[in-house]
Amino acid sequence: xxxxxxxxxxxxxxxxxxxxxxxxxxxxxxxxxxxxxxxxxxxxxxxxxxxxxxxxxxxxxxxxxxxxxxxxxxxxxxxxxxxxxxxxxxxxxxxxxxxxxxxxxxxxx
Numbered sequence: 001x002x003x004x005x006x007x008x009x010x011x012x013x014x015x016x017x018x019x020x021x022x023x024x025x026x027x028x029x030x031x032x033x034x035x036x037x038x039x040x041x042x043x044x045x046x047x048x049x050x051x052x053x054x055x056x057x058x059x060x061x062x063x064x065x066x067x068x069x070x071x072x073x074x075x076x077x078x079x080x081x082x083x084x085x086x087x088x089x090x091x092x093x094x095x096x097x098x099x100x101x102x103x104x105x106x107x108x109x
Contacts, residue, residue: 003029003042004083007092011040011047014096020104027070032100036109040099045083047092049099053077059098 008030015021020035027048031041041048048068051059053076059065064085068078086092 002044004045007045007047007083007086008042010089010092011042011096014093015100021100034100034103035106037103037106039103040096043080047081047083047086047095049079049081049095050102051077051079051098052102052105055098055102 011032012023015032018034021039022033022036024031024033026038026041027043029041029043029048031038031048033039038048038050040050049059056076056079059079060067064082065079066082067074068080069075081095086095
């Protein structure tokens with residue numbers, strides 16, 4: 001599956017030059033990892049966000065979100081945000097910050 005390179009570039013711009021952030025091809029898209037833990041990624045036109053199990057329900061109540069389900073089983077702690085909901089840089093930035101904050105709270109891999 002191809003991924004939205006424009007969305008990936010917007011994520012790069014938001015994350016800046018953080019030396020703890022790396023990029024890796026995953027799930028048929030592109031993932032951004034903080035010290036080896038996935039924070040956000042791009043799958044097709046959608047944004048994958050790692051929000052953590054305790055924040056999943058609140059995240060799914062926000063516009064344009066759905067359960068992240070790559071294997072036929074929902075992955076608690078992960079959501080997808082529709083690309084059509086990310087046209088506003090402020091909204092995209094909030095999602096990136098949320099995923100980055102959660103990944104940064106985990107021990108390095």
